[in-house]
Amino acid sequence: KAGVTQTPRYLIKTRGQQVTLSCSPISGHRSVSWYQQTPGQGLQFLFEYFSETQRNKGNFPGRFSGRQFSNSRSEMNVSTLELGDSALYLCASSLAGSPYHYEQYFGPGTRLTVT
Amino acid sequence: GNSVTQMEGPVTLSEEAFLTINCTYTATGYPSLFWYVQYPGEGLQLLLKATKADDKGSNKGFEATYRKETTSFHLEKGSVQVSDSAVYFCALSDRDDKIIFGKGTRLHILP
Numbered sequence: 001k002a003g004v005t006q007t008p009r010y011l012i013k014t015r016g017q018q019v020t021l022s023c024s025p026i027s028g029h030r031s032v033s034w035y036q037q038t039p040g041q042g043l044q045f046l047f048e049y050f051s052e053t054q055r056n057k058g059n060f061p062g063r064f065s066g067r068q069f070s071n072s073r074s075e076m077n078v079s080t081l082e083l084g085d086s087a088l089y090l091c092a093s094s095l096a097g098s099p100y101h102y103e104q105y106f107g108p109g110t111r112l113t114v115t
Numbered sequence: 116g117n118s119v120t121q122m123e124g125p126v127t128l129s130e131e132a133f134l135t136i137n138c139t140y141t142a143t144g145y146p147s148l149f150w151y152v153q154y155p156g157e158g159l160q161l162l163l164k165a166t167k168a169d170d171k172g173s174n175k176g177f178e179a180t181y182r183k184e185t186t187s188f189h190l191e192k193g194s195v196q197v198s199d200s201a202v203y204f205c206a207l208s209d210r211d212d213k214i215i216f217g218k219g220t221r222l223h224i225l226p
Contacts, residue, residue, distance in 0.1 A: 106158030
């Protein structure tokens, strides 16, 4: 079974631009969560989508948005990029929308650098 | 709110040494507790989990026991290997279904 895939793996953008990251979950998984990982703040939860609906949201500004398609693939968008948005963005999928009960499987991440 | 505190790293040990990485949590309810591991250049992998008090999670020689009285979930391994070098994250998930991660502990194992 193929794992969680994320594209692109690396990205360099300049301040003010916008970026879209993509995540394909494991086949059959309907929940996709996004996390931001930085050396200073560690791993922070961005949002979770289940059956094309946002079920949970972390404490990030509205510049961060996402969506999920009917095939469970998910995209994350960051508009008006800031230097502080430089991070590793991780996507995780699970069988159902409840990390309380179900294991999350992580992708390798997209390394975003904002200059 | 919920939070996870784990020991600062890096932790450097010799091969075959005993490992403990401390983790304590704050939660209003009865969370599930996890240890995740991140190898260089990879995403996180679930190492083990425990869903109720006194449960012991174990995998690949690692163990952690859910201690409600001390709100702790310390990770232990009796004899570490060079291949265990990675970053380890303690995490909790409560009924709001968000996962809260600790800041991670980098482990270096010397041959």
